[in-house]
Amino acid sequence: MNTTPKLRTYSISDLAKEFDVTTRTIRFYEQQGLLNPARQGQTRIYSPKDRVRLMLTLRGKRLGFSLAESKELFDMYDSTTEGDEKQLLYMLNILEKKQADMRQQLRDIQRLQEELNNAEERCRDALSKVRVGKRQKQKTG
Template sequence: MSHPTYSITDLSRELDITTRAIRFYEEQGLLSPERRGLERIYSARDKVTLKLILRGKRIGFSLAECRDLISLYDPSGGNTRQLHSMLAKIAERRAQLEQQMLDIQQMHLELDTAQERCEQALATASDAPSSIA
């Protein structure tokens, strides 16, 4: 039984990613297609790897974090190590996002205060008599 293979164009179209991005992930050692002359032949595992990278990027994981998760991929072992690691990374990412939300709320308050002060200063300046020299 032969396993499905994909060209770089197939993966690009199917996953809505540029061929340049696919080559970048290959250069980073995340993908290892076979070569037939100049043609790259990607395996089903390469496709899964790309999907994991894209999913990881969507939820804010760094490429290094994606690499760590991919290195734990073991379809024969039920992927429990990968899943535990993924849960830990999700918890970390949630904590980072919650801190960013608090930081943004604080920044909003500071902007409100700065805006009020500017508006008060403008109102005071427009009430003052103009001096003509």
């Protein structure tokens, strides 16, 4: 039975275009241990798994994760099957911390959204006043 069906592959520039990053960035992520592309000669060949990792890494970045943090999560996740008790408890600990971070961020975002709405309203008010002023000027001038 064939347990490893041949999956899609991607070139470095494929991924660069898809995620709007430079190839330099992708090679840097590999150097930092976040990606593990196969090689065809010298050339890097990326699997769907690499692609997902890149995606997760970039999302992590948007959420303020350092590359090292993302790598730690990847490594931990990969070793869940072989991890010993201590490792697993450590991982649960980290996961709980990340969840707490995310809860905090949710609060932060919600507050900021309110404030942005307020600022927008205030801004629209100021704008309509400016425009009324302009009309008055036209009339009198």
